[in-house]
Amino acid sequence: MLILARYRMGFSLQPLPDGCRLTVFVDYALPENGLGRLLGRLAGGAYARWCVRKILHQAAARFGRIPAMVADAR
Numbered sequence: 001m002l003i004l005a006r007y008r009m010g011f012s013l014q015p016l017p018d019g020c021r022l023t024v025f026v027d028y029a030l031p032e033n034g035l036g037r038l039l040g041r042l043a044g045g046a047y048a049r050w051c052v053r054k055i056l057h058q059a060a061a062r063f064g065r066i067p068a069m070v071a072d073a074r
Contacts (some may be wrong), residue, residue, distance in 0.1 A: 003040040003047060005031045011055070019064075024055045 007028035014021040026048040030040035 003031075003036060003042075003044050004028045005036070005040075007048075009051065022056065022059055024052045024059075026051050 005028075007026060009024075009026050011022060011024045014023070028044060028048055030044060031037045
């Protein structure tokens, strides 16, 4: 990928009395140098948040409502 050198995506499920909590994350590293590093600084966080939101919305469509959607990309 041009804007991310390495990335790791994952999720966890935590049981709750009325369902479960889905946590989705994306950890990433920027390219070492060059244009990719600049683009990564400009767009890496936004791209990671978009990925997390997309996964959350797909989970909600498949399994039902997700009352609180918070996208946190680090």
